[in-house]
Amino acid sequence: MQSSPLANPLATVAQLESSSSQLNGIPLDLEDSIRFAGARLTQAAGVLLRLPQEVIAHAIVIFTRFWAGSEGGSLLEYGAEQVSSGSLFLASKLSAFPKSARSIINVYAFLNTFPSTFIESDQLQTKKNAEEYYVSEGTFQSRRTTLFKTEQQILKTLGFQLQVSLPHTLCITYLQALDVFTHPRASELAKRAIGHLNAALLSPQLLYLTHHPPYLATAAIYLAAKEVMMKLPDVEWWEVFDTDREELGFLVVGLLSVETFAAAEKARWGDKKVPMTVDAVEAELIARRTLNGGEG
Amino acid sequence: MTGASRWADDEADKAEAARRKKEKEEKKRAKLAKQQAEQEAARRSRQEAEGRPAKRRRLSKSLEEESAKPIEAKLLRFETPGWGPCRHSNNFETLNHIEEGSYGWVSRAKEISTGEIVALKKVKMDYVNDGFPITALREISVLQKARHQNIVDLKEIIMGDGLDDVILVMEFLEHDLKTLQEDMSEPFLASEIKTLLRQLASAVEFLHDNYIMHRDLKTSNILLNNRGLLKLADFGMARLIPPPNAPLTQLVVTLWYRAPELLLGTTTYDMSIDMWSVGCIFGELLAKEPILQGKNEVDELSKIFELCGLPNDNSWPEFYRLPNAKSLKLPRDPKNAGSVIRTKFPFLTNSGSELLSSLLSLNPEGRPAAKEMLAHPYFRENPKPKPMEMFPTFPSKAGQEKRRRRSPNAPKRGEAPGMGMGDIDFSSIFAGREEEQKGAGFTLRMV
Numbered sequence: 001m002q003s004s005p006l007a008n009p010l011a012t013v014a015q016l017e018s019s020s021s022q023l024n025g026i027p028l029d030l031e032d033s034i035r036f037a038g039a040r041l042t043q044a045a046g047v048l049l050r051l052p053q054e055v056i057a058h059a060i061v062i063f064t065r066f067w068a069g070s071e072g073g074s075l076l077e078y079g080a081e082q083v084s085s086g087s088l089f090l091a092s093k094l095s096a097f098p099k100s101a102r103s104i105i106n107v108y109a110f111l112n113t114f115p116s117t118f119i120e121s122d123q124l125q126t127k128k129n130a131e132e133y134y135v136s137e138g139t140f141q142s143r144r145t146t147l148f149k150t151e152q153q154i155l156k157t158l159g160f161q162l163q164v165s166l167p168h169t170l171c172i173t174y175l176q177a178l179d180v181f182t183h184p185r186a187s188e189l190a191k192r193a194i195g196h197l198n199a200a201l202l203s204p205q206l207l208y209l210t211h212h213p214p215y216l217a218t219a220a221i222y223l224a225a226k227e228v229m230m231k232l233p234d235v236e237w238w239e240v241f242d243t244d245r246e247e248l249g250f251l252v253v254g255l256l257s258v259e260t261f262a263a264a265e266k267a268r269w270g271d272k273k274v275p276m277t278v279d280a281v282e283a284e285l286i287a288r289r290t291l292n293g294g295e296g
Numbered sequence: 297m298t299g300a301s302r303w304a305d306d307e308a309d310k311a312e313a314a315r316r317k318k319e320k321e322e323k324k325r326a327k328l329a330k331q332q333a334e335q336e337a338a339r340r341s342r343q344e345a346e347g348r349p350a351k352r353r354r355l356s357k358s359l360e361e362e363s364a365k366p367i368e369a370k371l372l373r374f375e376t377p378g379w380g381p382c383r384h385s386n387n388f389e390t391l392n393h394i395e396e397g398s399y400g401w402v403s404r405a406k407e408i409s410t411g412e413i414v415a416l417k418k419v420k421m422d423y424v425n426d427g428f429p430i431t432a433l434r435e436i437s438v439l440q441k442a443r444h445q446n447i448v449d450l451k452e453i454i455m456g457d458g459l460d461d462v463i464l465v466m467e468f469l470e471h472d473l474k475t476l477q478e479d480m481s482e483p484f485l486a487s488e489i490k491t492l493l494r495q496l497a498s499a500v501e502f503l504h505d506n507y508i509m510h511r512d513l514k515t516s517n518i519l520l521n522n523r524g525l526l527k528l529a530d531f532g533m534a535r536l537i538p539p540p541n542a543p544l545t546q547l548v549v550t551l552w553y554r555a556p557e558l559l560l561g562t563t564t565y566d567m568s569i570d571m572w573s574v575g576c577i578f579g580e581l582l583a584k585e586p587i588l589q590g591k592n593e594v595d596e597l598s599k600i601f602e603l604c605g606l607p608n609d610n611s612w613p614e615f616y617r618l619p620n621a622k623s624l625k626l627p628r629d630p631k632n633a634g635s636v637i638r639t640k641f642p643f644l645t646n647s648g649s650e651l652l653s654s655l656l657s658l659n660p661e662g663r664p665a666a667k668e669m670l671a672h673p674y675f676r677e678n679p680k681p682k683p684m685e686m687f688p689t690f691p692s693k694a695g696q697e698k699r700r701r702r703s704p705n706a707p708k709r710g711e712a713p714g715m716g717m718g719d720i721d722f723s724s725i726f727a728g729r730e731e732e733q734k735g736a737g738f739t740l741r742m743v
Contacts, residue, residue, distance in 0.1 A: 007374035014334065015378070071381050093430055094437055096538035101427065148427040152459040155428060160436050160453045161379035212374050242372040 005165045006242075011209040015069030024076045030275075030284065031067075031075065032204045036265055037117050037274035038063055038080035039202045042088055044124055045107045049099050051092055053198065054166055059084075059091035060201045061164045061208045066154055068209060073157055078150065079277035081108060086150035094162065101144045109133045116271040167197050167213035167220070174217050174241055178232060185228060192224035193217075199258045207254050211247070218243040219251030320386070324409065382455040385463055388416060394694040400432075404468055404694060414451065415694075417464040428462075431532040436464065438508055438531045446499035448519060448529040469519035469527055470692035473581075476520060479693070483584035486643075488688075490681035493578055494670065495526035500574060501666035503528075504567045507537045511548040513573035515580055524687025537566070549573060551596050552586045556607075556658050559597045561619035568660035574669070575655025582641050582652075597624075604656050605635040612659035647674045 021031045039060045046056030066073045066083055073083060085108050092099040110133040114123070135143070155162075171193050180186045197220045200207045207216060218241045225232045238248050275284045387408055394402045394415065401418045419432040439450035451465040473492070477483070484492065496518065503510055512533035519527045533548050544565065546558050555572035557565055579587035588603065590596025601607075606626055607615045615621055637653045638644075644652065651674045657663050664672070675681060691697040 004374065006372075007376065009377045009379050012378050065379060069380075089427065090433075093427075094433060096536075098430070101425065149459065151427045152462075155462075156382050156455055156459060158379045159382050160440075161377070162437060163440055212376075239371060244371055 005170070006214050007212050008165050008208070009161050009163060010212070011065070011068045011206065015072070016206070016210070018070050019067055020070055020072050020074035021067065021076065023070055024074045026075055026281070026285070027288075030281075030288075033265060033269070033274050034075055034080045034276065034281070035064065035067060036202055036204060036261070037269075037276065038084045040117075041081060041108075041111060041276070042084045043201070044111055044121075045084065045088055045104070047121075048107045048110070048124060049088070049092070049103060051088075051095075051097055051099070054168065055091050055095045055097060056088070057166050057168070057198070057201055058095070058162075058164045059088040062091060062154065062158070062162060063087040064201075064206055064209055065158055065161075068206070071157070073153070075281050076278060078153065079279075079281070080274075081112075081276040082146060082150050083154065084108075084276075085147060086154050089147060090151055090154060090162065101147055102140070104147065105135055105140060105143045106133070109135050115273070117269055117274040117276075118266045118271075164208075165213050167217040168194060170213050171197060171217040171220055174214075174221055177240070178221070178237065180230065180232070183230060185230060189221075189224050189228050189230050192228055193220040196220040196223055196255045199262075200255055202262065203254060203258050204261055205254050205257070207251065211251060214241050215243045215247050215251055217241070219248055219255055222248060223252050223255050321408075324387075328409070382453055382462075385416075385454045385456045385461060387454065388414070388465070390416065392696050404696075407465075413468045415466045415468040417466060419462040419464070421460045421462070432462065432464075434533075434535055435531040438534045438536075439464075439466075441506065442503060442508060442531075444499060444502045445525070446495045446527055447502065448527045466529070467527075468694075469521045469525075469529075470695050470697075471520040471522075471690060472516050472529075472694070473518040473520060473526075473577075474514070474516035475693050476690060477515065477580070477584055479690070480584070484581055485679070485682070486648075487679040487682035489578075489581045490675055490679070491524060491684060491687065492520075492526055492581060493574075494675055494681055496528070496574060496577065497666050497669045499526075499528040500570055501670060503534075504570070504666055508534055509537060509567060510534050510570050510573075512550060512553075513570055513577065514550050514553045515577055515586075518577070522689040522692070524682075524684035551590055551593070552576065552588050554596065555660065556597060556600050557618060557660055559593050559600075560615075560621050560624075565660070567665065568663045571655055571663040571666065571669070572660075574666075575652060575663070578652050578655060579641070582644065587640075600658070603636060603640065604653075604658055607658045611662075615658070645674070645677060647672065647677055650674075 019031065022028060042060050042063055043056055046053075046059060063084055066078075066087070067075070085104050089099065089101065089104050092104075110128070111124075113128060113132045172190065175181065175186070175190055175193070180189060183189075197216060200216060200220070218238045221232075222238065236245070238245070273280070275281045388405045389408055391404045391406060391413075394404055396402070400420045403416050403418075405414055405416045406412065407414060419429060421429065436450065436453065439448070443449070448469070449467045451467065454463045454465055455461055456463070500510065500513070510528065510531065510533065512530060513528075517528065517530040519529050521527070538544065544563055546561055546563065546565075549555070549558060549569060553573040553576045555565070555569040558569060576586070576588060588596060588599045590599045635653060637656060638649050641649060641652065651664075651669065651672050654662060654664055655669070
């Protein structure tokens with residue numbers, strides 16, 4: 001099959017129904033939390049590495065694909081932080097802006113010094129005492145070995161299927177086709193739509209694993225137009241972009257729900273850390289068990 | 297095909313091997329059956345999902361009103377590939393090694409379940425600082441994108457026992473152009489060169505249309521099957537055209553096929569470096585050997601100037617601004633400053649030598665794009681490109697076929713036709729033609 005900027009490899013029904021982590025006894029809500037935190041971590045690391053958003057988005061899709069299905073990776077075998085760094089390493093390597101293992105490891109060490117998973121984005125830029133995130137030579141060597149192993153594990157698990165077509169550029173093309181750029185608030189609309197596409201990367205519904213780029217782009221435009229109250233053509237314009245009403249409705253709801261989900265996650269974890277390593281996940285499982293035992 | 301190997305096992309070993317093979321096959325069959333059952337189940341559940349009425353929230357009033365009109369819109373649906381973990385390399389049985397390159401080992405193999413013959417390319421994992429080799433990663437990602445009839449088909453990637461055994465499964469083609477030419481007694485005919493060149497140019501056109509530079513075009517990377525079909529291979533150097541602010545390395549393309557601007561150290565090259573290589577390949581097909589066999593960068597450049605003439609302000613204004621051009625002392629008043637391409641290839645027609653000269657233009661801007669090359673009159677004038685079906689076949693080195701020079705053996709006693717064996721069936725006389733031609737390296741010469 002000829003790969004197309006309009007199509008992506010998508011997860012099968014079986015891959016969406018269950019995952020390695022669930023088969024290993026990890027509750028669904030914990031899996032969702034960790035996947036969400038892992039995607040956000042990838043985004044933060046990408047920003048600090050000054051990678052373009054397309055590379056970061058690519059990395060997040062690879063990260064998300066890794067956990068899907070019974071043949072995917074399990075959170076009891078691979079830490080989310082480790083897979084996040086592996087995905088970012090791979091995505092940057094395939095881009096025009098490769099990052100060295102050293103840079104990747106340093107950035108993740110830096111991010112690890114924050115006490116909570118849910119920090120504000122401006123906190124990322126805070127200056128810190130360098131000693132806090134210093135990586136010694138020995139630690140570096142062992143982390144690099146892990147990084148390389150994880151990279152290969154990702155490649156193996158995905159069968160080297162790293163192709164990702166992003167909806168972002170399509171979204172701009174569609175906006176041009178809809179002739180909105182003559183409107184004074186067009187850039188507000190475009191920003192909002194691109195924002196939805198980036199938020200969708202974090203969706204617990206794994207929208208990038210279930211829908212092709214044209215549908216995502218169309219839904220983002222539809223929702224953004226409602227939000228900034230801009231009038232789009234009074235016909236079923238989404239069909240021009242090959243999206244039917246059913247898909248559009250589903251995706252708009254999906255895009256809208258990301259915000260609620262994110263707020264709930266933030267409230268739930270507060271200033272705690274989401275478990276991002278195998279050890280932390282095991283500890284969390286034990287803690288939950290004793291908590292439940294105590295109640296019962 | 298061949299007699300018993302001299303390493304042939306004794307009977308006991310054979311029995312043991314057969315037993316083990318049977319066991320393995322049984323396991324594999326069970327696994328396959330399970331997979332099929334799973335797929336079937338997945339398909340059924342998908343059908344169910346599709347059959348279910350929609351229960352989704354309506355978005356707005358206007359949507360509901362519009363849905364009343366039963367107009368069936370024709371929406372484009374997309375083929376959706378998925379992903380799954382790499383299969384294990386024991387699904388394949390290695391037949392023979394073909395070659396070892398800088399990048400990995402290539403061998404011919406058979407997929408056990410289907411019997412299909414494939415080429416396996418094992419990735420060399422000599423990484424130190426960068427993890428999984430970027431060349432292999434680029435090759436895989438480019439080949440996944442580039443599906444074209446003149447580009448080798450990457451079927452899948454398999455892994456051995458460890459994470460370090462990574463093997464690309466590709467379609468097997470009998471020849472590469474370099475080995476083939478070395479074994480041929482005469483060069484290709486003009487009509488055959490056109491067929492080859494046209495296929496090569498259409499592969500390059502496809503790549504360039506998709507923003508991919510090959511960056512290592514040469515005859516050993518061009519494969520040919522016994523049906524005259526040419527396919528481009530080895531994308532270890534290939535990459536997408538990067539955004540304008542990302543630097544490119546000049547360390548690309550095998551020396552003999554490297555464009556002059558690369559030798560002179562440019563960092564802003566483009567697709568035209570591939571077209572230079574195509575020119576070198578064109579010349580090589582005519583001459584039956586590489587035309588610019590420099591010993592090193594300096595020698596290569598002087599060979600280029602010898603063939604194509606010296607650059608001057610008119611023909612290549614940017615020349616003097618290239619990093620390595622300053623160290624170059626060009627003769628002020630050269631005697632043979634012009635191109636000798638026309639005299640070097642005397643049998644080439646006017647338009648042919650015009651095409652070759654333009655491909656081997658020192659100034660990158662003078663080289664035609666692949667699309668322009670395909671439209672060149674050279675491909676329309678006589679002799680016309682030879683139809684692929686008429687292409688001669690040759691014994692394949694990679695397929696371990698030998699050229700049969702011996703005449704057939706004299707018939708033995710008691711083998712006279714029709715004696716005790718019933719009538720002889722001649723129906724296969726034309727049916728098996730392809731097999732018969734394989735290994736003969738013979739065909740009618742038609743120019």
